[in-house]
Amino acid sequence: MSAxxxxxxxxxxxxxxxxxxxxxxxxxxxxxxIDLQLNARERLGIVGESGxxxxxxxxxxxxxxxxxxxxxxxEGVNHKARSLQGWKQFRVRTSLVQQNPLSALNxxxxxxxxxxxxxxxxxxASRAASYERxxxxxxxxxxxxxxxxxxxxxxxxxxxxxxVIARALILDPKLxxxxxxxxxxxxxxxxxxxxxxxxxxxxxxxxYVFITHDLRVVRHVVDRIAVMYLGRVVETGDIKSVYxxxxxxxxxxxxxxVPSMDPTIRNIQPPINGELDPGKIAGGCPFRPRCPFxxxxxxxxxPLLRDVAGQRVACHRAEEFPRSVQMGKExx
Amino acid sequence: xxxxxxSKAVRAFAVxxxxxxxxxxxxxxxxxxxxxxxxEFATPEAQAAFRTLWGLDKSxxxxxxxxxxxxIQGDFGKSFADGRDVFDIITQSIPKTLTVSVSAFIIAILxxxxxxxxxxxxxxxxxxxxxxxxxxxxHSIPMFLVGLIFIFIFAVWLRVxxxxxxxxxxxxxxxxxxxxxxxxxxxxxFARATLIEVLEQPYIAAARGDGIPPSEIILRHALPNxxxxxxxxxxxxxxxxxxxxxxxxxxxxxxxxxxxxxxxxGQGDLNVVQAMILVFTVFVVMINLTVEIxxxxxxxxxxxxx
Amino acid sequence: MPRLLTVQDLVVExxxxxxxxxxxxxxxxxxxxxxxxxxxxxxxxSMTCYAIGNMLPRGLGQAGGSISFGSGESGSERPTIxxxxxxxxxxxxxxxxxxxxxxxxxYRHQRLRGNDARLEAMRLLExxxxxxxxxxxxxxxxxxxxGMNQRxxxxxxxxxxxxxxxxDEPTTALDVTMQAQILYLLEELKAETGMALMIVSHDLGVIxxxxxxxxxxxxxxIVETAPVEQIIxxxxxxxxxxxxxxxxxxxxxxxxxxxxxPGSVPLLDDLPQGCYYNPRCPRAAGECFKRFPxxxxxxxxxxxxxxxxxxx
Numbered sequence: 001m002s003a004x005x006x007x008x009x010x011x012x013x014x015x016x017x018x019x020x021x022x023x024x025x026x027x028x029x030x031x032x033x034i035d036l037q038l039n040a041r042e043r044l045g046i047v048g049e050s051g052x053x054x055x056x057x058x059x060x061x062x063x064x065x066x067x068x069x070x071x072x073x074x075e076g077v078n079h080k081a082r083s084l085q086g087w088k089q090f091r092v093r094t095s096l097v098q099q100n101p102l103s104a105l106n107x108x109x110x111x112x113x114x115x116x117x118x119x120x121x122x123x124x125a126s127r128a129a130s131y132e133r134x135x136x137x138x139x140x141x142x143x144x145x146x147x148x149x150x151x152x153x154x155x156x157x158x159x160x161x162x163x164v165i166a167r168a169l170i171l172d173p174k175l176x177x178x179x180x181x182x183x184x185x186x187x188x189x190x191x192x193x194x195x196x197x198x199x200x201x202x203x204x205x206x207x208y209v210f211i212t213h214d215l216r217v218v219r220h221v222v223d224r225i226a227v228m229y230l231g232r233v234v235e236t237g238d239i240k241s242v243y244x245x246x247x248x249x250x251x252x253x254x255x256x257x258v259p260s261m262d263p264t265i266r267n268i269q270p271p272i273n274g275e276l277d278p279g280k281i282a283g284g285c286p287f288r289p290r291c292p293f294x295x296x297x298x299x300x301x302x303p304l305l306r307d308v309a310g311q312r313v314a315c316h317r318a319e320e321f322p323r324s325v326q327m328g329k330e331x332x
Numbered sequence: 333x334x335x336x337x338x339s340k341a342v343r344a345f346a347v348x349x350x351x352x353x354x355x356x357x358x359x360x361x362x363x364x365x366x367x368x369x370x371x372e373f374a375t376p377e378a379q380a381a382f383r384t385l386w387g388l389d390k391s392x393x394x395x396x397x398x399x400x401x402x403x404i405q406g407d408f409g410k411s412f413a414d415g416r417d418v419f420d421i422i423t424q425s426i427p428k429t430l431t432v433s434v435s436a437f438i439i440a441i442l443x444x445x446x447x448x449x450x451x452x453x454x455x456x457x458x459x460x461x462x463x464x465x466x467x468x469x470x471h472s473i474p475m476f477l478v479g480l481i482f483i484f485i486f487a488v489w490l491r492v493x494x495x496x497x498x499x500x501x502x503x504x505x506x507x508x509x510x511x512x513x514x515x516x517x518x519x520x521x522f523a524r525a526t527l528i529e530v531l532e533q534p535y536i537a538a539a540r541g542d543g544i545p546p547s548e549i550i551l552r553h554a555l556p557n558x559x560x561x562x563x564x565x566x567x568x569x570x571x572x573x574x575x576x577x578x579x580x581x582x583x584x585x586x587x588x589x590x591x592x593x594x595x596x597x598g599q600g601d602l603n604v605v606q607a608m609i610l611v612f613t614v615f616v617v618m619i620n621l622t623v624e625i626x627x628x629x630x631x632x633x634x635x636x637x638x
Numbered sequence: 639m640p641r642l643l644t645v646q647d648l649v650v651e652x653x654x655x656x657x658x659x660x661x662x663x664x665x666x667x668x669x670x671x672x673x674x675x676x677x678x679x680x681x682x683x684s685m686t687c688y689a690i691g692n693m694l695p696r697g698l699g700q701a702g703g704s705i706s707f708g709s710g711e712s713g714s715e716r717p718t719i720x721x722x723x724x725x726x727x728x729x730x731x732x733x734x735x736x737x738x739x740x741x742x743x744x745y746r747h748q749r750l751r752g753n754d755a756r757l758e759a760m761r762l763l764e765x766x767x768x769x770x771x772x773x774x775x776x777x778x779x780x781x782x783x784x785g786m787n788q789r790x791x792x793x794x795x796x797x798x799x800x801x802x803x804x805x806d807e808p809t810t811a812l813d814v815t816m817q818a819q820i821l822y823l824l825e826e827l828k829a830e831t832g833m834a835l836m837i838v839s840h841d842l843g844v845i846x847x848x849x850x851x852x853x854x855x856x857x858x859x860i861v862e863t864a865p866v867e868q869i870i871x872x873x874x875x876x877x878x879x880x881x882x883x884x885x886x887x888x889x890x891x892x893x894x895x896x897x898x899x900p901g902s903v904p905l906l907d908d909l910p911q912g913c914y915y916n917p918r919c920p921r922a923a924g925e926c927f928k929r930f931p932x933x934x935x936x937x938x939x940x941x942x943x944x945x946x947x948x949x950x
Binding site for chain 2: 688691692693695696720721723725728729730731732733734735743746778780798
């Protein structure tokens, strides 16, 4: 098998928080020791609560923020070894789609100008040719080429997100990071964008990382999923098998927290209480303070990712949980 | 809080020292005072004597150390032009300038803020339009023109106030009015815009939904939030007070620091220029310090970081 | 249960422009009942809440219809209404402490002051799941997470001892784990206090979890209203059905991806002739292009505004 498209080794990003004038900065980890691999055309979902470090991971992958430790390889090249030219090539072969399409678009440029801008700045096409390609791209994301001369404020939220996706794909990147790309959209528009993503992926040589807190959407757009908690990957595996048999109590809690569409399921105690608190890492398993299944060992020994029935899980008790997750039954 | 103020004070002192050094060096490279004071036809001997008299023949670091040594004792040297003590020149002209600028500033605040608040609360009403029209007018007419119009109305036409000079309090009225009008215009516009922005915040809508009476929403909920940017703006405006009076002082022949400063720069009267810039710096540093303290007091986000 | 609230033909419009944000909204709510309002952005679900809560945004006015309380006769007293919102952190005044916020509300609604107000504020904070209530009274909203601030908003609502709590997308901005906690808290508080609840959400899962009856809104109109089981399991309006099919399933056995609704929601100043949903509706024909269908019963307590409703 050939080298993966993207690989991270022992990736760690620590943020310092200054608490006083001369105080030593308090270290808050946004991600620690993350090892990921992504092959060409693979689709990876990253989920977790806000503060889990999933967005930081996306920014690290794209080289938008430097890691404190560890390495990132894209197409076999280490980020650290990239020259200015190398970064330029990297930027052509990757792109980012963020949550708020309105702020991601320049209000003073037409849609056509914004989509074709990438082609022009990298001198891939003449002005006329790049406009033609932008119009074709717009058609691929399901918008009419009449939109070319419009401005962002003249479009709906769903149309804007399509424009952002068109702009991200115009240079035919091999890797796209979607950071909460559908989270702010209405359900009907969300469904449209999900369908669009599935189509675009079919037609292209494209791998992507889909970062989201929405466990319902992610399932329909990725092949593999990584669940993050306080900067660590606690469970990763094939999307189908993780949803069928989640092995980490945090994954189980996340899935059990999603409101079901069954009106008879009511008065359900939340599977976990409180929220993620970086101040509470004390050694042992980071999830222990909130875990209903924590035992003594969890307080002394931090679980490492290990193979459990084809999934990788960081939990001492991973084998003990039953197959399906049921609302209200995930409380110890 | 004491630690906060102390750290700010240390920084203020550092700013003062580096300004003094910078100004000292720049002034000594910006032309030969001997030539400017004595005129270009003075003999080289006379110029040399002038330099020796004022210590300008020594090296710049040496001059600066001597200057610093004297300045710490309150001796800022003498004017090259008339030999008067710089300290006296400044202590005589500063109260005059402060009279105009500080009273104008206070009046501007007392006029501008309530006008802005009323305009914001009665947005798009006749009162709002009137206030804003006045503000745009007051802001867009150049200050010297406003001054001349005032002189024409009150001194020439109505003959109730003196047109220029600085001997009695009646001489101060027109300069103060001119300067206050200009500042009140910008304050009211800013206060209005800030308050309108605050009134559109979700927590104001939530307070209205709670049935809190409108007067209380303005006083308790909106104004404390609007005060934060307003204080920042007033700080910036206050730092321009000393500079802004130069124009007013010229129009009304008011012998404040502005007039002295213009003369000293023109003549290359280094000791006077140097001391006045230091006074300006102290003034600006003090205003900034006040703003920062007020800011910490008004904004819990800043306060909780201390 | 006695009737708490009746909304009849409510119209809210932008004055001077022919834009009706609410265009004849009618529904009723009994004491202790939970009504769920569902729909996409701009459908008027939040605006309905604002109209009832007496907090229509500046420049908007009630242009028709009525909101009546109790038995509906004149003289019926307005019930105590409290509201919570989508973005709790920006709905709290940044310069006031949590304690100030709760204690002033306790004075306003219960005339409590001083130590009494303080103790009651602490009790409320503890009730909504905030530990160390005493030390939290001096905290500011920016020191709290979104979930904590939503709990504070709920404590503040409880201070009013409301007969009706209006919750406008109360969990949309929160993580799914926090959402589960807040939904459970709302369920508990409803059982404890007997208050009625109006919950607005674009998430049918949230509606299914909390509501007794639900109303689906589209472009300022209610297009279907029914007991929540009916809406979720057996929707009659093509839009309600499509909305349910849009919801991505989490059931590992259900691999069907969400089915998008074609087209987009029309702009309120450019509504189609006839039924507003007709450009996107697979069942649209004839009459649909002429007049907007009236809300008519298809079953017990189940009303649909559609000429060609989906059969049960």
